[in-house]
Amino acid sequence: MAKKHGYKGHLIAFALSILLTVLAFIAVGLGTISKTFVIPFILIIGIAQAIFQAAYWMHLNQKGHDFPITFMLSGFFAAIIVVFACSSLVWW
Amino acid sequence: MATSYLDKKFSLWDWLTTVDHKKIGTLYFFAGIFYFAVGGLEALLIRIQLMYPMNDFLDGETFNQVMTMHGTTMLFFAATPLLFAFMNWVVPLQIGARDVAFPFLNSLGFWMFFFGALLTNSSFFLGGAPQAGWTSYAPLALDYKGTDFFVLGLQISGAGTIMSAINFLTTIFTMRAPGMTLLRMPLFTWSTVVASALIMFAFTPLTGALFLLMFERMFDAKFFDVAAGGNVVLYEHIFWIFGHPEVYLLVLPAFGIISDVIAAISRKRLFGYHSMVFATVLIGFIGFMVWAHHMFAVGMGPTVNSVFGIATMLVGVPTGIKVFNWIFTMIGGKVQFNTAGLFAVSFIPSFVIGGITGVMLASSAADFQFHDTYFVIAHFHYVIVGGIVQAIFAGMFYWWPKIFGKMLNETLGKWMFWLFLIGFNLTFYIQHYLGLWGMPRRVFTYLPNQGWDTANFVSSVGAFFMTAAVILLVINVIVTFARGEKAVQDPWYGRTLEWSIPSPPPEYNFARTPIVRSNDPWWYEKMQGKKEMQYAEPLAEIHMPNPSIIPMIMAFGTFIAGYGFIYSSWFGVFLGFGITGVCMFIRSIKDDHGQHVHPEGLHVEKGVHHSA
Incomplete structure (x- = not known):
């Protein structure tokens, strides 16, 4: 890569x-x-x-982007959780 | 003897404009201690009211205000800034940095917190504090004017908190001394990384939830109006998506403090360092997947409840790893029971009790019984007081000599420890039983002869012990400032980099950036027979940031805008944001290249530098 x-x-x-x-x-x-x-x-x-x-x-x-990638993925993870909570738990 | 950062000048202006991480840490510390006292006073009022059945010391509305502000103040305005104080004081020293990555932002973060806290607390004098509990659940909270103060105060201080988190992440990822690899960082620094990441991802949902409340209150939005297609549990979900990571981002730095203190007082390297790091990250990760355990009684159904219950029990695994590692660190070590050590050691059983009741609460079937009783109160106070507060006290006694150059009085410290330990167990242990006997939380009084009278009295007596302990601490701080014993550079036979520099450190921390050759770098050099660290560079001029008043004015602008929103005054809003905007403009166009300072021992002759 x-x-x-x-x-x-x-x-x-x-x-x-x-x-x-x-x-x-x-x-x-x-x-x-x-x-x-x-x-x-x-x-x-x-x-x-x-x-x-x-x-x-x-x-x-490219090399040296481990932290941006980690934090972007964590951000997606947190965002998906909010969407999941709203879509499947609040308005299920 | 090097000039310390405290020697230079001591004017009020200097403190208002400072961008030095040590001074900002001190500001965070004293602001945090002040709000800790305020929140403590509120707790005392609560316990006096509940001391006897049918007591009329406070009426119901005042009780609700005091109870709400106790929770809000303790979590957002006491625990968070106190932990930020330690992060500011210690993290740059532990990684061998001269300041944080964004000193201006650091100062701005403090002042945003300061004015946010002031705004929320001013509600007591401006028509009533928020009174819907620290969670401020939506349909209920909408009825009170005080909610506006809650929303805007937290919005402002929350923005400051996010800034500080980004600052710490950047500092730790980019400013470590040569050789300080990620897996050589002390545990407190590691827990700062994870806590900062949690702040970044958890305070964003909080901001969203607060905006929902604000729009509902001020612009008649319909987020929570079922008739208009809204939903009442929407706020609860978003709040707890923030709220659970919030408690972890408070307890992780506490774990970090305890890990560093226990390694130091045991004179031993921390047992299972890698598993400790792994457990810290894992706790942060799982912390995002357990929020619904605060809402078992909402009626999400047995499947959702079981999934969240099991996810919650999983948190016990990494936490258990940590507890065993602390115990294994002490086994075979020469454990020194000084005040910091006492607090660190008593942290473990107190926190474990809180953890065990946590797992009990995680089983959703049982939680239907525990829900909204004093059992929950007992649980989270064991975690927060037994865990976080004891860790803060331990950290305070441990790092005080480094930051202020004086030793806190050990005799007073030990008195305080025992008073606090007795008081805290007296207050909260009995509350487990009160909960099981059916006493609901958040009630301002209760009828006599339900079997709760004695237990409530005992609990209130414990609160007086804790008050006495905190008063002793304040006396201790005053006595220490007045005529405390001077601290040596390395009073605890420390292991990490902060003990390799003078107490208190010079303004630039490290005259020369050290090279890190091992975990516990300072201990390693001492074991090699060295008197100081190996250095990565020759002695030279040091580039430092300039102090600035702009952050304070910028934060003050948001403070005015906050009142503008509360009193629906567009003039106030524009004035406030105008002040902030002008400050941002000035900051953007004015080049500030910082200054160069001469470290001790560097002589300048005709523009040529020679090291002494």
Whole structure:
């Protein structure tokens, strides 16, 4: 992972993120795919997109980013707990 | 003899503008002790009222105010700043740093706390304090004017607390001396890391919960109005998502203090250092997954209750690791029972009792019986008074010589310890039984002949013992300042870096940054026959931050804005935020490069530096 953060890695990430964006637009734009598939599908490629962004463009795949990553994940963890509490315990 | 940070000047202006972590620690300490006394007085009033059945010392409304402010003051305005005082005093010294990463932010954090606490407590004189309990549950709290003071005071001091947490995380991650790897950090520093992370992630939900309350009170929002699609347990969930990590972020630094003190008084390296670090992190992590155990009686159903009950019992595992490690540290050591040592040793059984009742409360079926009785009161006072307060006292006696250069009086200290130990057990042990006999919490009086009379009397007598103990402590501090015995550099045969520098330390802490070659670096160097640490750099000019009055004015602006919100005065809000905004603007455009100070022993000739 650490060795890959050169020019090539960025190009691949760039191409992939465009591909993911296009896929999302196609999935919605076609209008023929069922909603039950499209919504989870674009959510999942959205998450993949976010990971690409964080890893390549925010440079989190490079060395010395252990603490930012740890704390971002902890932040997500705390945020998910709040969402979970509201969605499944308060308004269940 | 190096000039200490206390020698320089001693004016009020100097204290208002200081950005030195030791002085800010001192400010936190005395503000915390003041609110500890205020909260203690409130506790005493509560116990006097409950001393006899049908007592009319306080009426119901006053009792509710005093009880609410006792909880709020003790948790937010006493325990938190006292622990921040130790973090400020000790953490930079333990990691070999000259100050914290953001000295300006550090000062701002203190003043935000100070004005937030002042705002909340001013409610006593401005039409009644908050009276819905320290949890301030939503539909009930909405009926009282005092809730506004609760919300805005905590919002301001909470923002200060988050700033300080970010500051400590940055300091510890970026400013450690060479060789001070993460797994060589003393336990108090480690617990500061975890507690700061908990503050960052727990105070954010609190801010959210307080905003809900504020919008409901001031702008007629409908978050808790069932008819409009709101939900009454929404606040409870968000509050406890904050509230449970809150108690862990208070107790973890207490664990850290105890770990350092026990290693020092046992003259032994801490047993199971790595498992202690692991347990600290694990407690912090699990702390986020147990909040609903405060709400078993809400009616979330047996599945949710069991899941949260089991998650809660899991906390007992890392805590157990810690308790056994402390005991194993003492076994085979030469345990010194000085005052710090006494408090540290008595911390263990007191905390274990609190932990055991905690596991009892975690079993949700039993909790339906315990809920809202004095059993709960007894449980959390064993954890907070037996745990956190005793740790604070231990830390106080342990680090006082380092910070103030004088030894606290041991005779007075031991008297205080025994008075406190007796008083605290007398007050709270019997409350377990009061709870089991059915006495509900948060009642301002009770009928005679229900079997509660004697127990309540005993409990109140204990409160007087604790009061006497705290008065002895205050006397001890005054006597020590007046004519205390001067402290040597290393009075406890310490193990960590703070004991390798003079007491009190110079302004810049370390004239030369030390190299850390082992866990317990100072002990290691002493065992190698060295009289001082190995140094990482030659003696040179030291870059230090400039003092500034801006943080205080900036925090004062939020204080005015707080009153503006409470009295629905847009003028007040704009004036307050205007002051804060102007301060931020000045801070942003004014370059402040800090100053260079000359450490002791560095001679300057014609602009060329030679070390002596």
